Amino acid sequence: MTFSPGDLFLILPELLVITAACLVLALDPVLSSSKKDGLAWLSLGTLAVSMGVIASQMGHAAPAFGGIVIIDAYACFWRLLLCFVAGLTVLLSHTYLREERLYFGEYYGFVLLALSGMMVMVSAADLLTIYLGTELMSLSLYVMAGLKRSEPRSLEASAKYFVLGAFSSGILLYGISLLYGATGSTRLPAIAAAIAGRSLDDPLLLAATILLAVGFGFKLAVVPFHMWTPDVYQGAPTSVTAFMAVASKAASFGAFLRVFVEGLGGLKANWSAIFLLLCVATLVLGNIVALVQTNIKRMLAYSSIAHAGYALIGVVAAGMAGGPAGGANGIAAVMLYFALYAFMTFGAFTIVAMLRKGGLDGDEIEDFTGLATRHPLAALLMLVFMVSLAGIPPTAGFIGKFYVFMSAVEAGLTWLAVLALVFAAISAYYYLRIVMVMYMREPVALTAASPRLVMSPALSIVLACAVAGVLFFGVYPNPLVNLAGQAVLTLK
């Protein structure tokens, strides 16, 4: 393997994040508890610098470390998004951890470690490196999910997540090994070259494709590999749930697209059929089951499953599209979808995290009763996020769906667009139910036990970012559309 010092600059953001993570872990025992806030600010500062570096790398594509990593616009797009979400997570956690009385300095260390894993995932061009990134991300998240040690639910979430995560990692690794056996490499370009002349019916390739699809299916939480999601999302501390729902899902999609487009592009006829099935199952089940949830974290978990289904439409469209640019529109639509999804989902989880009931999460839908009367502004923001998740203009959610459906219609999958839109209409019912509870039910008499809203400057920043993103990109999506268009992977 060749190595040049220039390579280090390419992965400077990752290095910065890992260094900061180690610093946080090292400083935590030393600092007195009054100064532990500093760890949050250290993390934020690192993220800001990293984002600056990533933005400067945006223009050109460069492989590093002999091709196990490739820093192209695609990688930078996801890295930028991930760092941004991690920054929001730190801000949200700062208040949330205090409310939950979780004084763990390591927390920020784990956020940064998970982030570095995610960043590796989206910039790796080698299956084993992607696997390493996945494990780094997952191991950190297993711990974070169980941080509320006094709560059985949190521990259950952690254990469940760990068992299923380890299981899916095994499947992923099995797929990688089969692919290695079939093609003689773990590098994506080499795999693509080896596949080029092979028949689509090659059983070894088929098995590898299926195993990789299943492995990633767990990480993306698409039906039928979604079982862990509701329990983990509900049990984990809300700040961690927000981080998982947005960042870990985005990173998994980033790596997933890279593997299937750059590595297995030659097998697109095979995998687009597989993903079509998963996509339909995800849309149907995610939306239907979300209808009957009474806990808002569970509802948002099913909603995030459903949203992965909408994003999969873009993947299927990319795989089935003809023409030279056909695939690109689908991939760009997926990237755009996740960038927009980040704002609305994170915003929604932030409001959920803010609502406290006697020292606990106020995460039952009932707890939102009459919120509009007591906290008009928070209710209005939640309204915006719910409307956006339902995909109603003029919000970001509509723009995301618009481009995904457009790529589907372009690829001749009009029926899929119709199906997805019908389920989008169904989904409006459960999103609007939150609005109904907040605005149309009278609040019960206030007691000490009734839910109240926590506010802090850090939370205001998070909410301001989220709502600004939802509304600005809902009305003027050009910048993000262009960014995704430039960063898109080409499907050969």
Next chain:
Amino acid sequence: MTHSFPWLTLLIVLPLAGAVALCFVKENSIRLITLGITAADLLLSLPLWWLFDSSSGGMQFNETAVWIATPPIHYRVGLDGISLPLVLMTTILMPLCVLISWRSIDRRIRSFMAMLLVMEGAMIGVFAALDFVLFYVFWEAMLIPMYLLIGVWGGPNRIYAAVKFFLYTLAGSVLLLVAILVLYFQGGHTFDIVQLSQSTVPESLQFWLFLAFFAAFAVKVPMFPFHTWLPDAHVEAPTAGSVILASVLLKMGGYGFVRFSLPMLPDASIAFTPLMVTLSIVAIVYGAYMALAQADLKKLIAYSSVSHMGFVTLGLFMFNIQGIEGAVMQMVNHGITTGGLFLCVGLIYERTHSRQIADNAGLTKPMPRYATLLVIFALSSLGLPGTNSFVGEFMVLAGTFLWSKLATALASLGIILAAAYMLWMIQRVAFGVPSAHMLPKLRDLDRREMATLVPLVVLVFWIGIFPNPMLTRMHASVKQVIARMPAPATAMSPGARPSPASTDEASAAMETPRP
């Protein structure tokens, strides 16, 4: 023709900006400021009436700006003779909606007024949009404020009504989005409504697109059998919400048919005519029969709306000048008359807290001004010559007569039944015997309340006696829609469609004022 002054953008932005500004004003001045904003919007829209060039059938007051680069989506607005009256109707009604809510809305007045203003901006946007995606954005953006208007400020069963309204309309319009996308790829990679109205889509595809458009517009109109959300929504909505719903939102369905279905999918429109005519006539007769049986005033008017909107869809699918112009007239007239009726019901509800006909009997003695205005609106609703509705309904029937005498006869049943349910309602409400315990509550209209109703009464008679100004403004645009229709021989029985000359004669005859 291009005007440099951005009339339409201002018309759309002013209420939206006003809604934002409302967040920062003092509680006790909210009503006055909202009235000011809607009045300013009205004043801003009035010059369009005179600046409009009646000789041109194209879009006027155009404004274009690139909105999204890929795919090419534009902020493109403009008006023609079909949308101009609808925009003006909207701007005229909105100040009245503010006035009627002056005292009747006592909770969360700030949010209520903000919702009204957002609705106004979005409604004008729907009528003015010339880019299909822009249209869809405005079309859908109306759902949330309307949902809240019904759900927060509505009657006892408001949540059910709000959710039903929302889901019905959303379910209808999601298919519209797919149709827009398909049309983009099949109609020359553009979302420009004017261009799409001139492109030719394969006939087999038109069939499916028509169904998708139909789903969106038929729910909104609402056509039988998609009307069931309407009585619920009307009954539960606050008065201003009912007025907006009946007067403006329902028109969007009709507007959708004439702006999109007819010119973009002419072959399918002709193929679907028998179905559309059947559903329209069923709506006319069934709506009228249902109205006859109602004991609740709002429900009565709601079902009468189903009946009256049946005339709109009937007229549109005649593809002749009388039919389409009559339909557009009927849309405006229904907006005025039904708006007036809902305002009347709101006023009496404020007093007696009942919408039951039985509770509100014999109002002529205690409330002579109110009773007079109510009778005028009721007579207009049943299509008395000299009032506005007569013009629209007569033209629609004249247009239908050219197509089928049987259909005309059946549709005329609706007018007869309208006379029955309206006069019966009048007989009970205006001339019955007031119940003793209601009597003290029945004070007559004050000045604010008169100001809410009188403008509409003026319009009732102005359009009824002198419909020419509106018809001349529509003429060129309607002709353009008709020009898109394929030759009659392929679609209808020979001789069913009149030659252009006779069409003009007939409509010229229509334009002479009647006593």
